[in-house]
Each structure stands twice: as C-alpha cells, then as structure tokens.
Amino acid sequence: MPDSLQETPTILHNSSTLHGHQLETSTAPYTEMAQDDLNWKTFFEENSKPNHFDENVKLISEVCQQAAIKKLRVALITSGGTTVPLEKNTVRFIDNFSAGTRGSASAEYFLEAGYQVIFLHRSKSLEPYSRHLVGRSIFDIIEICPENIIVGEKHQAEMRKLTEKYQRYKSSLLMISFNSLSDYLWLLQATAQKMQILGPLALLYLAAAVSDFYIPASQMPCHKIQSSGGPLSLSLQLVPKMLAPLVTLWAPNAFIVSFKLETNEALLETKAKESLEKYHHHVVIGNLLHSRKVYVLLVDRNNSAPEEIRLSDSELESGIEIESKIIENLKIRHDNYYANHKTG
C-alpha cells in the first residue's frame, strides 16, 4: 500500500512560536500520474463512509434494478460543490463555488427526455423545480384566508405549472445529498457500481464542482485552528483523480460526460481534450465561469471537431436555458452510443 500521502507536508501548528505557523515543504520527488494510479484506494481507506450511506445505496440500487427490468435509461447527475474540511471538528473548510444551477436545470431536462434521474447534489444547493423559487419566501407566496391558506393569485399560474411538473416526475427522481468531498466520492463510487446492471443505458453527467485539493484526515488538527498562532500556512494534497477508476472499473459500460470549468478561455479546448485523452470517457463539456449560461463546448473522444452550443440574446430573453440544448445533444450521443454498444 502506498504511503505517499504521509510523506507530504500538512498544517504545522507550531506552538513554540507566537509569531506564526510554520510550514515545511516536502523535498520528496513527486509524480502526479503515479499518485493517481495508486491513491484512490488509499483515499477510501482513510475516509470513512458518510452517514446514511447504506440506506442511500439501497435506494440507488432499487432505482437501478427497476430501470434495468423496464429497460429505462438512468442519468446520474452530480451537482454543487464539495467541501474539504481543514479541521476534524469541522469549523472551517474549503468550498468550491457552485450554486448547482447546471445540475439542477439539467435534471429537469433529463427527466423530460425520459430518463430516471439520480440527483447526487450538495446539501442546500439548487434542486430541480424548487430552483425557480429561489429568493422568494414561501410566506410571500401564500396567503391566509379565514378558512384556508392558499397560494396568492399572482403566483397561481407559475406554482401550478411547477407543482404539476414536480408531481409528474417525482417518482423518476431520486435525490441524494452530500457535503464533503469524501461523502461525494463514496456515493459516486457506489452509484456507478450499482448502475453497472444498466450497461449502456446508464449515463453519468458529472456537473459537481469537485475539490482538487484536500487535507488527509490523518494530517488534520483535532481542534479549531487558533488565530492567536499568527498567519496560517496550509499544505493541501491533490485529490486522486477518481475519473480513472470510474471509467475503467466502476462504470465501464456507462456513457460518461464530465465538465471542465475554466476562467481562462485560452485553456478551455486544450483542457477538455487532455481530459479525454487521459481518462478515455465520452464527452467533456468545457465552460467558462463568466459565460457558462450562454456558451459550452462539447468535445468527444472520437476527435471530431468540438461542437459549440450558444444561446442567442433572444433565446436567453425568452427564458430558454442552455441545459435544454445540452441534454438534447447528449440524448442523441447517448442513442448512438447505445446502438453501437449493443451491436458492437
């Protein structure tokens, strides 16, 4: 078993100095690929299962089994950001910016396209249907009458439409939530494995904003880091790239779509292609932080030209969401994958 996680530096809270935390840097040679190949198993050994894990896996398993019997497609959608604790009694953590907009909108379009959806999302991030009501208080939507409490007249039409959709699709939608990186990875692994029964009917749509860096549990301080120690140096390890075992071991027959969020446009296509070459999955959707609601770039592993999806200003104004076009596009790609997989 590799012990490379232990060789690298961590938070050193040096109580012998009043003037600052001290940090040692590692001098050990470091090779990213070698770590990737080895460390995902170590990660699961070092981080215990989340609360309610077995109950959640049972629910996931039931969805997959029922869908397999009925030959229904199942989309696993991951959504929202993962957290990385900096302390064992977690007061502070590193978080990734993600409201869950992409994932929650996409869930609605996958449902409308006939998929069963497992929505693996950050607790309190946006959820399908209720996302449309964000920023509005329920107390401003409902009104008290002497005999009843009703939805106010100006909200009736919208609430009727949303509630009807919610009722129509709720039996096709399984919501599972996570907070930490570790919770997320445990649930991702288990879900992918349970989806194996679906073969190429399974689609993975990895829209969650997953931490790249973490502090291994063995290297975290037990108590809250005291600010009286002065400036703080943190040394974070790379999270093992779980896409590697996901594609080769956990979900070898599923159609797998990942995202690359960048802030630098110059890196977008290159990063997407590098990811496909490295992990051999099916589609990478590149997007930029500041244009992600109107522009994405779909890159596939067959080296065909990247496909752009853009919303025009008029589409945007009329309320069309880019996710409707993304899922329409992916549905066709998944059709082809399924046809080739069956006959191949």
Add this chain to the structure above:
Amino acid sequence: MPDSLQETPTILHNSSTLHGHQLETSTAPYTEMAQDDLNWKTFFEENSKPNHFDENVKLISEVCQQAAIKKLRVALITSGGTTVPLEKNTVRFIDNFSAGTRGSASAEYFLEAGYQVIFLHRSKSLEPYSRHLVGRSIFDIIEICPENIIVGEKHQAEMRKLTEKYQRYKSSLLMISFNSLSDYLWLLQATAQKMQILGPLALLYLAAAVSDFYIPASQMPCHKIQSSGGPLSLSLQLVPKMLAPLVTLWAPNAFIVSFKLETNEALLETKAKESLEKYHHHVVIGNLLHSRKVYVLLVDRNNSAPEEIRLSDSELESGIEIESKIIENLKIRHDNYYANHKTG
C-alpha cells in the same frame, strides 16, 4: 500607511516546476497587536465595497432613523459564515461552518422582545420563520385543486402560525445578505455607524462565523489554480480584528455582544475573558461546537461570575430553544446598560 500585508507570503504558483507549488515563508518579525491596531483601515482600502452597498446602507439608515424618532431599540444580528476567496475569479474559497441557526432563531426572539431587527446574514443561510421549513419542499406542502392551490391539510396549523408571525414582524425586520468576508465587514461597519444615532438603544449581536484568515486581494491569483501544478501551499493572513474599531469608533455607545465558538471546552471561559479584556465590549457568549444548542456561557466585562444557560432534556424535547433564554437574559442586561448610560 502600513504595508505589512505585502511583507508576508502568499500563494506562489511556481510554473518552473512540474512537481509542486513552492512556498516561501516570511522571515519578517510579526506582532499581532501592532497589526490589529493598524490594518483595519488597510483592509477597507484594499477591498472594494460589495454590490448594492449604497442601496443597502440607505435601507439600514432609514430603519435607524425611524427607530431613533420612536425611541425603539434596534438589534443588529449577524448570522452565518463568511467566505474568503482563494482566487480573483472566485471558484474556490474558504468557508466557515455556520448554518445560521443561532442568528436566525435569535432574530425571532429579538422581534418578540420588541426590537427592530437588522438581520445581516450569509446569503442562503437560515432566516427567521422560514428556518422552520428547512428540508421540506414547498411542492410537498401545497396541493393543487381544480380552482386553487392550497396548503395541504396536515401543514395548515404550522403554516398559519408561521405566516402570522412573519406578517406581524416583517415591517420590523430588515434582511441584508453577504457572502464574502469583505462584504460582511463593509456592511458591519456601515450599519454600526448608522446605528450611532440610536445611542444605547442599539444592540449588536455578533453571531456570524467570521473568517480569521484571508488572502489579501493583491496576492490572489487571477485565474483558477490548476491542479496540474501539484500539491498546493496556501499562506493566509490574519484578518484584522474589527471588534477593536467597532467598539471604540463605529458603535461607541451600543451594547455589544460577541460569540466565541470553540471545540475545546478547556479554552472556553479563558477565551471569552481574554476577548472582553482586549476589546472592552459588554458580553461574550461562549459556546462549544457540539453542545451549542443546549449550553452557553455568558461572560460580562464587570468580572462578575460567568452565567451558564443550559436547556434540560425536557425543555429540549418540548421545543424550547436556547435562544429564547439568551435573548431574555440579554434584554435585562441591555435594560441595565440603557438605564446606566442615560443617568451616567
């Protein structure tokens, strides 16, 4: 103007090595108190005002002016955790664990005790009244009838009670939200200054979980930190202690209550006392991460014995919240403060 923020280390993303980020440690001498005394002005110079700042300050000012005319008490309640960006195009940030439970519950009890409340809270953290509905979907609360959309029968009693309270108090409650540490500090300063008009009628209840460490804007990378650079070292600066200018300059006549959240019980009373000795405000409420819903320790600056508030199991089971007792206690302390302030 001190330039000590520039003297200390930051993220060094050394592109000349493939094997890891490098970090330099500062060798400059460092004195916490000296930095505290000087840096709060620098912080505001280096971090620009949040969006909608002027509109929000106008709303805050109106609340204070109206209350001053009517001689009403105003409580500023801060609630939820602040974020600290790690990048300028913020993808990653450090966050503090805080759902906003303490602040949102306390807001309800301050309103019931006759205060006007300015609720300065982390965006999407718990809010008064709606906090009771967390985890429940609005779509499961309401039901579609042919003619109307109504609140389902089993939710009627609770929703009626909550909606009535919300309606009764909403004109006494101003909700202002923040995300980052910088947003929070700008709004805290401005609110405290606008509350000066209230003299000792003003109460500040600082329940937000404010970051202790941050990366100065001048030292942040512009683009998303790439994981291909290997392990990441972060060097965080101490946030200037804003309680010092808050007590002496921004709100010199207000009754000020701060919180100390610890995970180590042995440190609780000592930390609370140290804080009072350092900042000369009025009450520190000490609490422990794992018992904060059933136990707090109130320490005041007159060196009288600390006062414990505990919820018994039966109180907890009957739905009593510890915040009802905290606010009852603080109301009496604020009465005394007001009486002495007027005659003193």
